[in-house]
Amino acid sequence: MITVDKLSKRYGTTTVVDQASMVIERNSITVIVGTSGSGKSTLLRMINRLVEPSSGRVLIDGNDTAREPAHLLRRRIGYAIQGHGLFPHRTVAENIATVPRLLGWDQARVRARVDELLGVFQLDPAEFAGKFPHQLSGGQQQRVGVARALAAEPAVLLMDEPFGALDPIIRAKAQDDLLDIQRRFATTIVLVTHDMDEAFRLGSRVAVMSQGRVLQYDRPAALLTRPADPFVSRMTGSADRAMKLLSLTTAGEVAVPGSSNGPTVAASASLRDALSELVWRGAESAAVVDANGMPCGCLTVAAILAHGRPG
Amino acid sequence: MTQHRIDPLGALVTAVGAAALLWLPFVVLKPNRILPGDARSLIAVLPPSTTIACLACLILVALAALAMSKPPVRLAAALLGVIVVAAAISTAGDVLTPPGNRVVRVAPGSGFWVLLVAVGLMATDAITRLRPRPAARVLMLALFAAVTLFALAHGTFDHLSVMREYAVNAGRFAHEVRQHVWLALGSLGTAVIVALPLGILCHRVPRLRGGVLGTLNVIQTIPAIALFGILMAPLGALAAAVPLAAQLGIRGIGAAPAVVALFLYSLLPVVANTVAGLKRVSPAAVEAARGMGMTSWQVLTGVELSLALPTILTGIRIVLVQNIGLVTVAALIGGGGLGVFVFQGIGQTAIDLVLLGAIPTVALAFSAAVLLDAVVETMNRARQ
Numbered sequence: 001m002i003t004v005d006k007l008s009k010r011y012g013t014t015t016v017v018d019q020a021s022m023v024i025e026r027n028s029i030t031v032i033v034g035t036s037g038s039g040k041s042t043l044l045r046m047i048n049r050l051v052e053p054s055s056g057r058v059l060i061d062g063n064d065t066a067r068e069p070a071h072l073l074r075r076r077i078g079y080a081i082q083g084h085g086l087f088p089h090r091t092v093a094e095n096i097a098t099v100p101r102l103l104g105w106d107q108a109r110v111r112a113r114v115d116e117l118l119g120v121f122q123l124d125p126a127e128f129a130g131k132f133p134h135q136l137s138g139g140q141q142q143r144v145g146v147a148r149a150l151a152a153e154p155a156v157l158l159m160d161e162p163f164g165a166l167d168p169i170i171r172a173k174a175q176d177d178l179l180d181i182q183r184r185f186a187t188t189i190v191l192v193t194h195d196m197d198e199a200f201r202l203g204s205r206v207a208v209m210s211q212g213r214v215l216q217y218d219r220p221a222a223l224l225t226r227p228a229d230p231f232v233s234r235m236t237g238s239a240d241r242a243m244k245l246l247s248l249t250t251a252g253e254v255a256v257p258g259s260s261n262g263p264t265v266a267a268s269a270s271l272r273d274a275l276s277e278l279v280w281r282g283a284e285s286a287a288v289v290d291a292n293g294m295p296c297g298c299l300t301v302a303a304i305l306a307h308g309r310p311g
Numbered sequence: 312m313t314q315h316r317i318d319p320l321g322a323l324v325t326a327v328g329a330a331a332l333l334w335l336p337f338v339v340l341k342p343n344r345i346l347p348g349d350a351r352s353l354i355a356v357l358p359p360s361t362t363i364a365c366l367a368c369l370i371l372v373a374l375a376a377l378a379m380s381k382p383p384v385r386l387a388a389a390l391l392g393v394i395v396v397a398a399a400i401s402t403a404g405d406v407l408t409p410p411g412n413r414v415v416r417v418a419p420g421s422g423f424w425v426l427l428v429a430v431g432l433m434a435t436d437a438i439t440r441l442r443p444r445p446a447a448r449v450l451m452l453a454l455f456a457a458v459t460l461f462a463l464a465h466g467t468f469d470h471l472s473v474m475r476e477y478a479v480n481a482g483r484f485a486h487e488v489r490q491h492v493w494l495a496l497g498s499l500g501t502a503v504i505v506a507l508p509l510g511i512l513c514h515r516v517p518r519l520r521g522g523v524l525g526t527l528n529v530i531q532t533i534p535a536i537a538l539f540g541i542l543m544a545p546l547g548a549l550a551a552a553v554p555l556a557a558q559l560g561i562r563g564i565g566a567a568p569a570v571v572a573l574f575l576y577s578l579l580p581v582v583a584n585t586v587a588g589l590k591r592v593s594p595a596a597v598e599a600a601r602g603m604g605m606t607s608w609q610v611l612t613g614v615e616l617s618l619a620l621p622t623i624l625t626g627i628r629i630v631l632v633q634n635i636g637l638v639t640v641a642a643l644i645g646g647g648g649l650g651v652f653v654f655q656g657i658g659q660t661a662i663d664l665v666l667l668g669a670i671p672t673v674a675l676a677f678s679a680a681v682l683l684d685a686v687v688e689t690m691n692r693a694r695q
Contacts, residue, residue, distance in 0.1 A: 048602060050598075050601060050602055071604045071605065071606050072604065073604070074601070074602060074603060074604035075603065075604030076604075079599065079602035079603055081595060081598060081599055081602065082595075083595045084595070084599075085593070085595035085596050085597075085598055085599030085600075085602075086596070086599070087596050087599075087600070087614060087618075088593065088596065088618065089617055089618055098600075098603055098605075099603050099604060102603070102604055102605065102609075145599075148599075148603070149603075158602075
């Protein structure tokens with residue numbers, strides 16, 4: 001658990017982050033979203049003290065981060081940035097091994113970890129370990145960047161617009177991968193982005209920032225149904241807010257016992273996708289199936305619609 | 312596949328070589344080391360059979376230069392040319408020197424030098440076209456140096472005027488070469504020790520950059536002889552005032568002002584290249600390095616300087632080659648080095664003695680350039 005307690009950063013008379021407070025749950029993805037200049041990156045960088053706070057505290061599992069040398073703190077916290085920041089003069093394996101080497105892991109353990117991570121990120125160790133970053137595609141470089149951030153098994157991973165430089169298709173894949181990674185390693189991830197769709201897709205909680213202040217920190221659905229501020233409504237967009245809300249719930253969560261002659265819908269599909277399928281087929285209800293294709297209930301258009309409005 | 316195109320560089324080399332053979336003296340026979348001598352052409356000097364063999368080889372070289380496009384063939388032909396020209400001058404020395412006479416001088420004439428430059432140009436052009444890897448280039452240099460030194464040690468050129476001067480100065484020669492290399496490397500070493508931190512400081516504190524680089528630029532524009540003169544007075548005063556300085560060998564003349572002047576000249580290229588190299592390092596890589604918990608020192612050495620190293624080494628290469636040349640001037644103020652022979656030769660109007668200083672200086676500078684270029688290229692290949 002990370003507690004951000006009245007954290008502020010001032011440069012001269014300019015206040016970049018103003019009294020930000022939030023509690024970040026363990027084993028979850030928390031997204032900080034805002035326009036450029038909102039202070040979101042500065043807030044993230046105060047967590048690993050790349051920026052020293054002017055006032056306020058950050059506690060990780062109850063321990064004040066200011067109490068230990070900044071470079072030792074950072075070795076315990078993963079850090080991935082936009083444009084990956086890979087070292088061009090080191091191979092993929094050497095890049096990933098950076099923090100384990102700083103921590104003094106022995107050779108065999110470093111090797112095993114590098115191979116494991118390359119496997120997790122669908123990069124064949126035999127092919128990729130010895131390559132230099134410039135020999136990889138943009139998507140591969142980004143994956144190596146995240147693998148490097150995870151190398152020393154950090155409990156916390158900070159990501160600053162990690163997918164900003166990727167094209168939409170690779171970006172969607174990278175987002176799916178991140179959700180898998182989070183579940184696999186049970187990492188606490190804090191991610192900064194300016195893209196509200198990315199925030200909704202990844203975040204179990206989302207903080208909306210503007211002009212240095214955290215305007216609202218809540219579950220994505222609450223940002224849509226109970227915006228605390230007109231700026232939050234503008235950020236989330238009001239034209240398709242019903243559809244956004246539907247995209248936050250899966251068919252499996254809403255399915256009720258019963259059967260249907262309609263089309264089948266995967267339990268993991270969002271209500272938005274399920275509704276789209278029903279509209280397309282002209283059906284009133286769908287059969288929900290689990291990952292093994294076994295029926296596990298049915299879903300009606302009315303039930304879906306009921307989830308698309310507040311309250 | 313036959314190509315009937317005439318190689319432009321080959322045409323130039325052939326024309327220049329032929330002109331040198333026809334109109335310029337291949338050797339000059341002097342009654343002693345100072346008096347002017349008689350110019351002799353290659354044909355007039357060598358025995359007829361040797362002349363024919365020699366000309367036949369040179370015609371082959373010219374044909375290869377004109378018509379062959381394959382770099383290995385061109386290189387082999389150029390090397391044959393170098394060997395023929397060297398053999399011819401060696402034979403000329405043996406033929407023209409009366410037995411037991413140690414006064415007569417057989418000096419290579421302008422025709423020899425132009426011919427040597429022509430085949431040398433052809434060889435370097437062929438090597439450029441071969442695009443050898445850095446290690447191969449160093450190997451070629453080492454082979455060439457080994458063959459040349461072997462020929463010299465074997466006495467192949469002992470009857471030539473330059474080697475006569477060497478025979479007279481043999482004891483001093485080794486000492487002056489060492490002094491030359493020591494002055495060049497010593498000033499470079501101290502300059503790197505100062506310039507590297509200065510460059511890092513200029514990178515970190517942009518406000519300093521203009522002033523520091525501006526000052527070093529002004530130093531660079533002072534002519535070497537003027538700088539030696541400027542340094543004489545303060546260093547002389549220092550030696551007079553501080554006995555310890557005098558004991559350490561610091562005086563107004565000698566090696567001290569030479570090293571100080573060369574040190575000052577060395578600063579600008581190293582500082583400027585350090586700043587340029589650090590500027591090129593990707594800010595994202597530095598940010599990631601800090602974010603992963605490297606200390607400032609680890610970021611500086613492991614990321615910033617590592618990435619800037621090829622650029623910094625390029626600066627060091629410039630300085631080393633420049634210093635090897637400039638050390639020659641240090642002889643004027645008693646600094647020693649190969650310049651001693653150059654200035655003594657000028658004083659005695661003995662051009663052979665000048666060459667004894669000048670040729671090894673050029674060879675040293677050339678070797679240093681090849682070596683450091685190879686190091687820089689190896690690094691760039693490894694990391695792009």
